[in-house]
Each structure stands twice: as C-alpha cells, then as structure tokens.
Amino acid sequence: MNEASLGGPHPGNASRAPDAAHASPEPARASGEPGGLVLHATDVRKSFRQGPVTLEVLRGANLAVAGGERVAIVGASGSGKTTLLQILGGLDRPTAGRVLVAGEDIHRLDEQARGRLRNRAIGFVYQFHHLLPEFSALENVAMPLLVRRAPVAEARARARELLERVGLGERLTHRPHQLSGGERQRAAVARALVTQPRIVLADEPTGNLDGTNAEQVFALMLELNRERGTSLVVVTHDTRLAARMERILTLEQGMLLGEGYPAVEAGRRTR
Numbered sequence: 546m547n548e549a550s551l552g553g554p555h556p557g558n559a560s561r562a563p564d565a566a567h568a569s570p571e572p573a574r575a576s577g578e579p580g581g582l583v584l585h586a587t588d589v590r591k592s593f594r595q596g597p598v599t600l601e602v603l604r605g606a607n608l609a610v611a612g613g614e615r616v617a618i619v620g621a622s623g624s625g626k627t628t629l630l631q632i633l634g635g636l637d638r639p640t641a642g643r644v645l646v647a648g649e650d651i652h653r654l655d656e657q658a659r660g661r662l663r664n665r666a667i668g669f670v671y672q673f674h675h676l677l678p679e680f681s682a683l684e685n686v687a688m689p690l691l692v693r694r695a696p697v698a699e700a701r702a703r704a705r706e707l708l709e710r711v712g713l714g715e716r717l718t719h720r721p722h723q724l725s726g727g728e729r730q731r732a733a734v735a736r737a738l739v740t741q742p743r744i745v746l747a748d749e750p751t752g753n754l755d756g757t758n759a760e761q762v763f764a765l766m767l768e769l770n771r772e773r774g775t776s777l778v779v780v781t782h783d784t785r786l787a788a789r790m791e792r793i794l795t796l797e798q799g800m801l802l803g804e805g806y807p808a809v810e811a812g813r814r815t816r
C-alpha cells in the first residue's frame with residue numbers, strides 16, 4: 546500500500562456528481578447486469594410496528610450503483626442508514642420495493658440462493674463487527690472463502706494477506722474478545738473484502754478507528770475499488786472519508802437525496 550494510493554478522488558471524478566440518487570450512472574461502466582448496475586434499489590420502504598405505532602423508517606429510497614462506483618451515505622443518527630444497508634445486502638426484508646444485486650432480485654430468492662448471492666457478490670461490513678467469538682481472527686476472515694468451498698490452505702493464505710494489509714499480521718490467532726474494538730473492526734473489514742466481492746456495503750467501517758487505522762482500512766477499500774472495480778457503498782459520519790467517494794447521498798425522511806460533496810462540506814443541505 547503506498548501513500549499515492551491514499552490520495553483523493555480519482556481523476557475525472559469531480560465531473561461526476563449526479564444530483565439525484567436514482568440518476569443513471571455512466572454506461573461506460575457497464576458490468577454485465579441490466580444497465581451496468583451492480584446494485585439497483587427501487588422505492589424501498591420499511592416500517593416497524595411498535596404496539597399501536599407504525600414507524601416508517603424508509604419511505605421510498607432509490608439507489609443505483611454501477612460497477613466500480615463509490616457512494617457515501619450520510620444522515621442523522623436514527624435516519625435509517627443501517628436499516629437501508631441491511632435491506633440492500635439481503636439481511637433484512639423491505640416492507641415494499643425491490644433490490645437487484647448483480648441483476649438478481651435478492652428478496653425474491655429463497656434463503657439458500659440469497660446466501661449464495663451474498664457470498665458471491667457482496668462484502669458486508671457491519672456497524673458492530675459480528676465476528677464469531679469462538680474463532681480466531683484468521684478463521685473469521687477465511688470463513689467466507691471456506692463457505693464457498695475454497696481450499697483451506699488458499700483461504701488461510703488469503704485471510705492472512707488481508708489481515709496483514711489492515712495491520713493485524715501479529716494478531717492472527719487472537720479471538721475477537723482478545724482484540725481491541727478497532728482491531729475487531731479491521732478484522733471485520735478484512736472479512737468483507739476477502740472474497741473480492743462485486744460490491745462492498747460498509748456501515749461506519751471506520752467508526753471505531755483512530756485516524757491512522759481509519760486511513761489504512763479505507764485505503765484498502767479504495768485499492769479494491771481501483772484494482773478490481775469493486776463498487777463501494779459506505780455509510781459514514783466521517784466527512785473526509787465521504788469526500789473521497791464519487792457521490793454523497795443523504796438519507797433524510799426515509800429517502801436518499803443526492804448532493805455533491807462541496808455542499809456537505811459547507812454544511813448545507815440541498816434538495
């Protein structure tokens with residue numbers, strides 16, 4: 546990982562700031578799916594019933610992400626960012642709406658097929674790491690590869706490489722409870738990236754990390770984006786991190802509003 550790779554947005558990105566969340570990305574990035582989209586969510590709604598009250602968290606969110614695109618999602622605490630990301634990743638069902646991942650309607654698949662699609666196409670970084678407590682860091686990171694029946698030696702070698710890249714080369718045999726909060730989060734990022742997914746959905750991936758470690762984790766995601774065309778959808782409160790994505794969308798009143806990052810940096814909201 547070199548310093549140059551930690552730099553700002555890619556050349557030419559400044560000109561790419563569609564002003565609506567559902568604006569069509571450039572056809573040049575076509576990736577085999579309809580319209581070249583790796584992720585296409587349409588009119589996603591989610592309500593939670595709490596006794597007599599129905600809480601409408603998502604009220605028609607739209608999102609189209611092309612192969613190789615980087616998108617940040619920002620929004621107030623409780624605005625529904627985690628809820629949305631989990632629906633996009635097939636971890637929770639929407640009340641209404643449709644989510645296509647690599648061209649497949651993830652919520653219409655049975656559980657097994659949904660699991661396969663997730664393993665094949667999505668790397669998910671949870672807001673809270675969700676590492677398996679009884680396994681070591683190395684085993685946790687190798688797990689998605691073992692699930693897809695990769696040879697054990699290869700899975701372990703790849704997991705070690707990823708852990709080294711997030712600075713955990715000396716913590717391979719540690720169990721999650723023997724890692725610090727930031728180390729757990731870095732291991733969780735390594736686990737999400739180990740399969741070289743088509744798209745990474747990351748929920749505050751650097752939330753528990755200090756500046757140096759946040760930089761390291763984010764640099765790894767950017768490398769994957771650059772080298773393999775992995776799309777990134779990152780929920781973050783970190784404006785520096787958000788500014789290095791191509792689009793910044795704000796979740797507000799249950800919908801994703803698009804805006805360019807200068808508006809966010811200036812603390813302005815535009816509709």
Ligand SMILES: Nc1ncnc2c1ncn2[C@@H]1O[C@H](COP(=O)(O)OP(=O)(O)OP(=O)(O)O)[C@@H](O)[C@H]1O
Pocket residue numbers: 593594595600602620621622623624625626627628629672
């Ligand atoms: N299972 C649930 N049952 C009832 N309400 C829920 C459930 N999950 C989430 N909510 C509510 O939905 C709203 C959005 O929650 P969510 O976790 O998506 O917010 P968030 O934008 O990720 O917030 P934060 O930035 O604090 O992580 C919150 O008001 C929360 O209380």
Ligand SMILES: [Mg+2]
Pocket residue numbers: 626627628672748
């Ligand atoms: Mg959240």
